[in-house]
Amino acid sequence: MIPEPAPETAYRVLARKYRPETFADLVGQEAMVRTLRNAFKAGRIAQAFILTGIRGTGKTTTARIIAKGLNCVGPDGTGGPTTEPCGVCVHCRAISEGRHVDVLEMDAASRTGVGDIREIIESVRYRAAEARYKVYIIDEVHMLSTNAFNALLKTLEEPPEHVKFIFATTEIRKVPVTVLSRCQRFDLRRIExxxxxxxxxxxxxxxxxxxxxxxxxxxxxxxxxxxxxxxxxxxxxxxxxxxxxxxxxxxxLGLADRGRVLDLFDLILKGEAAGALEELGAQYSDGADPVMVLRDLAEIAHWVSVLKVSPGASEDPTLSPDERARGQAMAAAIPMRVLARFWQMLLKALEEVAVAPNAMMAAEMAVIRLTHVADLPSPEDLVRQLQGAKGTPAMGAGMPGPAPRAPVPQASRGAGVSMGGVSGGGAVALPAGQPHPLDRFARFEDVVQLIRDQRDIGLLMEVESGVRLARYQPGRIEFEPGPMASPDLAQRLGQRLQSWTGTRWGVSVVSEGGQPSIREAQLAQASALEAEALAHPLVQAALRAFPGAKLKVQSREEKAQAAEVEALPEVPDEWDPFEE
Ligand SMILES: [Zn+2]
Structure with a gap:
């Protein structure tokens, strides 16, 4: 009984059905085909070929076409090696169907042992059973072990006339040079x-x-x-x-509409966070994958950047005329630094999405952050702004560059300046054009920072707990004393500030209108923080597990401050080099 042939209507996947059978069918690899054709015509057929390229560019297909070309005898059975295999002779048909006895295909990814290579090398000595050449096709050849490569190399060095090797690899760099040097190499290109x-x-x-x-x-x-x-x-x-x-x-494909991704890109660049989130949400509910949306945004950032540099790049046939026009308009309008930062942030966002518990959440966070990109000043602008802010209006805007700050005498730091050196007088007269020494004390916090910098811990504690600030301006402090404040705090604070800054400070006590002291504010914040922490399910679980445990709550600011204090250099107290 003869087995029934598969009916013609049987479904075959298109990739197999339209697998190229000849070089003419092989799209996008014209350079390789030309070289092969010339070599075959001249009768200089290489002993071994190596085909490299990304997956799906036709490496194994090409290998089979070469095998057919080597062994084709033509429809009349008299033809020689050709780059146009007939496809109908017994060899062509058998190779196409992967059942030719002299064409051996193996995948090094699954058979990497040196034993398999030995089998091959053993069989190399025997002539081809039916065809002109014995052809060994080894796919993913870079996966062979070192021993296997060494065994193979011996054969490649002195190959029998009737044997041809065709290697294919996606990672040509992993193939030893000793092997590469004995092969004719073809780089299969991505198809345009x-x-x-x-x-x-x-x-x-x-x-x-x-x-x-x-x-x-x-x-x-x-x-x-x-x-x-x-x-x-x-x-x-x-x-x-x-x-x-x-x-x-x-x-x-899980893609968002490209036009809509362009809309989203637009909204983000305009800084319209709410609109951008809404658009992202709409695309999400229409089935777009948030990761793909971010990838599309990155792709657009890249594309617009390329358009800026070479406007000809808009001729991409996968773009609609409308998309092309929008891309060109964006390229004209968006500064390169914004595009570059956009790109960097999107790459980072894509990394984050990979680890985020919820891709959509991560995408939303990314979009919110991105809406601020356009407003962010560049480092150069930032420097310019800071320089501009240094000069006071009184000095005029036409100053040639920023004026240096007047040095602030510091009594307790280093040697040479005595405590009483500048006290007693009124405000020190300043040379014209110099910034006022009080400029750096715009806020009361700056005064506290000065005390901290001077390491006057006693005064610092008194000020932090005893000063309920009522009014402040640089050089002038009014406060309501806290319950623990000593009666002469105002006087001592004034003297100390004057000696440190070289400028007279008016410090006075008032009877009402004071804000909570720094310590009081910290305590209030700490108890609020503690209440918040206690309410956290994790903390509650911990307290249940360790009854009687004490809770130590530290705000982020405190943590940062503690780290800062640790990083401060030690200042020797009143060190005098002339003292014994
Ligand atoms: Zn043929």
């Missing part, structure tokens, strides 16, 4: 979008399938140069019957 769209269109037509150009463009873009991926995607896209639309393909 135009070429890919042409290929997909031909397949769709051959299948009698209707598909929009926009849909083909999306597939070509998603396949990133891999014909196999593109064909598989086309297969899925037309599986439903009817006309495959761009919208369907977009949904299939």
């Amino acid at each position: 979008p135009e070429v890919m769209m042409g290929l997909l269109r031909r397949i769709a037509t051959a299948e009698g399938a209707e598909i929009e150009d926009g849909a083909l463009a999306l597939i070509a873009r998603a396949a990133e140069g891999s014909a196999r991926d593109a064909t598989s995607l086309l297969d899925q896209a037309i599986a439903g019957g009817g006309t495959a639309t761009a919208e369907q393909v977009r949904a299939m």
Whole structure:
């Protein structure tokens, strides 16, 4: 009984059905085909070939076509090696179907042992059973072990006439140079979008399938140069019957509408956080993957940057005329530094999305942060702004550069300046054009910081707990004394400030209107913080587990301050080099 042939209507995946059988079918690899054709014509066929390129560019397909070309005898059985295998002779057919006894295909990714290579090398000595050449096709050859490579190398050094090797790899750098140097190398290129769209269109037509150009463009873009991926995607896209639309393909790929991603990009750059979040949310509920939206935004940032540098890049066939126009408008309007920062932040956001518990949340955080990109001044602008802010209006804006600050005499730091040196007089007369020494005490906190810097811990504690500030301006302090404040605090504070700053300070006591002291405010904040912490489920669980445990609450500011204090250099107290 003869087995029934598979019916013609049996479904085959498109990638296999339209697998190129000849070099003419192989799209986008013209350079390789030309070189091979010349070598075959001249009768200088290499002993070994190595094919490299990303997945799906046709490495194993090319290997089979070469194997067919080597062994083809033509329809009449008299032909020699050719780059145009006939496809009908016994050898061509057997190789196409992967059942030729003299063409051995192996995948090094699954068979890496030196034993397999030994088997091959043993069999190399025997002549081909039926064909002109014995052809060994080794896929992912970089996966072979060092021993396997060494065994292979011996054969490559003195190969029998009737043997040809065809290696394929996605990682050419992992193939030893000793092996590479004995192979003719072909780099299979990514298939260009135009070429890919042409290929997909031909397949769709051959299948009698209707598909929009926009849909083909999306597939070509998603396949990133891999014909196999593109064909598989086309297969899925037309599986439903009817006309495959761009919208369907977009949904299939989990892509957001590119026009809408451009809208989102626009909103973010305008700093419209609310609008941007709304648009992101709308795309999400329409089925867009938040990660893909971020990737699309990054892609747009890259694309607009490229357009800025080379406007010709807008001729990408996967773009609609509307998208092209919008891209060009953006390239003209957005400064490069904004685009560059946008790109960096998106890359970071994509990393974060990968570890975030919820991708949409991470995407929303990223969008909020990005809406601030356009407002952020560049480092240069920032320096300019800071320099501008230093000068006071009285000195006029026409100052040539920032004026140096007047040195502030510091009594207790270092040697040489005595405590009484500048006390007693009124405000020190300043040379014209110098900033006033009180400029750096815009806020009461600056005064407290000065006391801290001077390491007068006693005064610091008194000020922090005893000064309920009522009014403050640089050089003038009015406060309501706290319950523990000593009666002469105002007088001592005034004297100390005067000696440190070289300027007279008016410090006086008032009977009402004082704010809580620094210590009182800290205590209030700490108890609020403690209450908040106690309410936290984790803390409650911990307290249940360790009854009677004491809670130590530290605010972020306190933590930072503690770290700062630790980092302060020690100041020797009143160190005098002339003292014994
Ligand atoms: Zn043939």
